[in-house]
Amino acid sequence: MNQARWVVLMSEGAGRLWLFLVLLFLYLPILVLAVMGLNDSVHYTLPFAFTTRWYEDLAGNERLLQASFNSVAVALANTLIATTLGTMAALAFARYRFRGRTALQLLLFPPITIPWLIIGTSMLVLFFWTGIGRGLHAMLLGHVALSLPYVIIVVGARLASIGPDLEEAAASLGATPFQSLVRVQLPVMAPGIVAAALFAFAVSFDQFVISYFLAPPGVSVLPVEIFSAIRKGFTPEVNAISTIMIVVSMTVLLLFARLSKFGGER
């Protein structure tokens, strides 16, 4: 009997240790990255000496500042367009049963599942061929395409949890379809829409592969700039800007998680 309890305790400990090790594995490199951005050594040598000079250097780095500005601008435009178009499509799927509905929903999977390398290079081919060309506008076209499936899925999930009752109640009380949409449906959908918008922002802000193939020389966004810095040789300045990126996207996604009630039952 005693031995059995001991075994249970052992396995209990082993399971927790395993989870802890997994978390350590996931977060250790990120922590190292952040710490080295505060270390006063160009060659990443220890012992650690605290400095904020890499962050101060960022303020004078025109290229990185411009790239950051471009990143945020593209991400905001992407959020606006993808959330609007995606919400419209999600409304149609929730409200109507029509021929081709399943087919349209299945079409959302290729953008998610085909490797970005193939999607990115295909966009390069088409945009070059048709004269759309490369640049921020091309990146925006691509980012919206990648965000749309997620927006439709997230808003759709919210709509599915609401069900058609509210809309029917509004109609039976004499609301016009437009009144019902603006005064009843949109307010209850709001958490889903905001969550989808946050997710769309993160998709674009973190997107590297598509932007990489669609960036002409001289125009870039943060991940593209970081990539070329890593390849050409880098200083802890890259750590500083990377840390900022990680903090921004993690904050956005934590907000998303709160709004969409993601993870675990409640």
Added chain:
Amino acid sequence: MRIETRRRWAIAWLTGPAYLWLAVTIFLPLSAMLYFSFQKKGPFGRHASEFSLKHYEAFFTKGYLQDLMWRSLEMGFHVTGLCILIGFPAAYWLARRIHGRWREALFLLIVLPFWSNALVRVFSWTIVLRPDGVLDRAVHLVIPGLPTIDLTDSYAAIIIGLVHSYLPYMILTCFLSLQAIDESLLEAARSLGARSWTILGRIILPLAVPGLAAGSILIFVPVIGSFFEPRLLGGPKGTVIGTVIEEQFTVVSNWPLGGALSFILLAIVLLILAVSAPVLKNHMRTT
């Protein structure tokens, strides 16, 4: 009849813009690439279009391209396998043994890095794995006198970076299927005298197959199409089919060959999905 017309217009107006966008930015580009993969030359300069199979032939006649494709597939198997070995026990513990707010918080902690920039996380590994880096120092702290550990530009570094990138996928999908297992099923087994190993092997694992399969597909497909992870972590040893495809577009401008290799890669992905689909379907029916 008028209601039916209005209904149709509403559907068209609501879905039209999103799907028009997807058509122009996903499906048209893929078609254009398919078209050029069967052309002799890419869309540069003035020349008549000329049908050609030579880029597909190149793959079947040039041994090194097949070797690289094989290397990518091998990389996919290694990464997926490691993700199962590391991720499944973690998902199991999280789903079955930890409850309440703790579970929610841990779950969020596991999926959170997954959504942060993949490139930045690969970059962080280059700093951890370099000679005199964090790993090197930590190992020497425990066992002094070992030779320097330098994983820069190695296959191991690529695998570590990719497992780090995709592990949360496996934990997520396994967690969802493990969480759905009815506790009374396990209690019944226990009360009938089944040992823990029997329960794990005959009940839990079979019920977790959909999660394992979904996670494997979600990891395998992007890994065999990866290019910047092998490039940054593997250096000269990091040449895989993904980096070759990338080079056709960024360095040597042989777009038709890049297109042909992309579609061969896609065909292999579809083949693997087609082979695994019946297994998956069967399984879901019987369980």
